[in-house]
Amino acid sequence: MLTSRISQSCRVTSQNVFRRFQSAQARLAESSIESMREENIFTEEHIALRQSLRKIIENEINPHVEQWENEKMFPAHRVMKILGSNGFLGVNKPVEYGGLGLDFSYSIAVAEELGNIDCGGIPMAIGVQTDMATPALARFGSDELRKHFLAPTISGDYVACLGVSEPGAGSDVANITTTAVKDGDDFIINGAKMWITSGTQADWMCLLANTGGEKAFFNKSLICLPLDTKGVDRTTKIEKIGMHSSDTAQVFFEDVRIPQKYLIGDEGQGFTYQMLQFQEERLFGVASVLLGLEKCIAYTIDYCRERKIFGKPILDNQVVHFRMAELATEIELLRSVLYRTVGKFLDGQDVTKRASMAKLKGGRLCREVSDSCLQYLGGSGFTHNPVSRTFRDGRLGSIGGGADEVMLSIICKYMGTLPGRKK
Incomplete structure (x- = not known):
């Protein structure tokens, strides 16, 4: 009897925890919309797009996140089809392949709204579909290739993944060892890819492989690889400390034969194409964490206002409410850097340095905000709640898509401060 009452009490407490989080979420969504109105790169059309996406998140995604x-694992085909049918998987992709044909600022508006999803794994998988595995295909792929792979990815009929990292080459992209050797009209692919988001469910992979030549930056190509091809093994699912709803796999290739016409753009330009894809990936990643971090702060404020210690609310302690103000300021500054970078990207400028700065700061803020908020929740912070989930999910921000150290190296390169380089 006592055990039953305790179990019921725990379930009620858990429900209250997430109800408090959803209340904070509703307040912040409107605040985020107002922030967009203040920026000259956003219009009422951007806002309308976000509001439509929010309804889908509230009705089709968030009710199932806990499960x-x-x-x-979340059902990638089901979720992608819902999003694709409503136009959210090809916002800035060509109209002739099912996209909306809008500029990149609309993708950022969508990415920021995805922060309303109650976990990090699902927005990450959506980002792979829209801004990591498909930009090069949309920009450089042949008409036949885009009809075969891009169009069904935009509609949500296909789930896409990106194959760059390997067991022995993560941040060091130039040293990947997977090969695609020509044999008649085909490529024969051998090697392995690691940390593949949606790897167990995806229909095809945007694969970076060595296609010949001595120079590391000019011997790589991007290839569309159907994952049901003979010789592909993706049975090795990777367990992670966070991003639980997103499946991650190690994928092996043994004498995988595919047509050479599946090559994206020009042979030997894969490294360059991938570097371009990285910029969109990093900006998407920054945009998608903003609301989650703000929700962490809002949730913590509500909790610390209700929870008392030594006869007064925790929030009344100056160290607590000052810290919340400081973190909120940091998030708003990150949003400003993001919007400014997007503006320059739309003008055709090289935003590598700024995107790297934003990505660096975003990853570190994910750690800083969630760690501070978790601390102020005390023992509750070490239990299952939205803040501890953000703590687990957000830690990937300083690793995936280029580790902090890689971002620092890129920034140093542009500043001319690397050893042996002149500004």
Whole structure:
């Protein structure tokens, strides 16, 4: 009897925890919309797009997040089809392949709204579909290739993944060892890819492989690889400390034969194409964490206002409310850097340095905000709640898509401060 009452009490407490989080979420969504109105790169059309996406998130995604987190996988085809049918998987992709034909600022508006999803794994997988595996295909792929792979990815009929990292080459992209050797009209692919988001469910992979030549930056190509091809093994699912609802796999290739016409753009330009894709990936990643970090702060404020210690609310302690103000300021500054960078990107400027700065700061803020908020929740912070989930999910921000150290190296390169380089 006592055990039953305790179990019921725990379930009620858990429900209250996430109800408090959803209340904070609603307040912040409107605040985020007002921030967009203040920026000259956003219009009422951007806002309308976000509001439409929010309804889908509230009705089709968030009600199932707890189940998908527990199952360690969300149904990628089902979710992508819902988003694709409503135009959210090809916002800035060509109209002739099912996209909306809008500029990149609309993708950023969508990415920021995805922060309303109650976990990090699902926005990350959506970002792979829209801004990591498909930009090069949309920009450089042949008409035949885009009809075969891009169009069904935009519609949500295909799930896409990106194959760059390997067991022995993550941040060091130039040293990947997967090969695609010509044999008649085909490529024969051998090697392995690591940390592949949606790897167990994806229909095809945007694969970076060595296609010949001595120079590391000019011997790589991007290839569309159907994952049901003979010789592809993706049975090795990777368990992670966070991003639970997103499946991650190690994928092996043994004498995988595909047509050479599946090559994206020019042979030997894969490294360059991938570097271009990285910029969109990093900006997407920054945009997608903003609301989650703000929700962490809002949730913590509500909790610390209700929870008392030594006869007064925790929030009344200056160290607590000053810290919340400081973190909120940091997030708003990150949003400003993001919007400014997007503005320059739309003008055709090289934003590598600024995108790297934003990505660096975004990853570190994910750690800083969630760690501070978790601390102020005390023992509750070490239990299952939105803040501890953000703590687990957000830690990937300083690793995936280029580790902090890689971002610092890129920034140093542009500043001319690397050893042996002149400004």
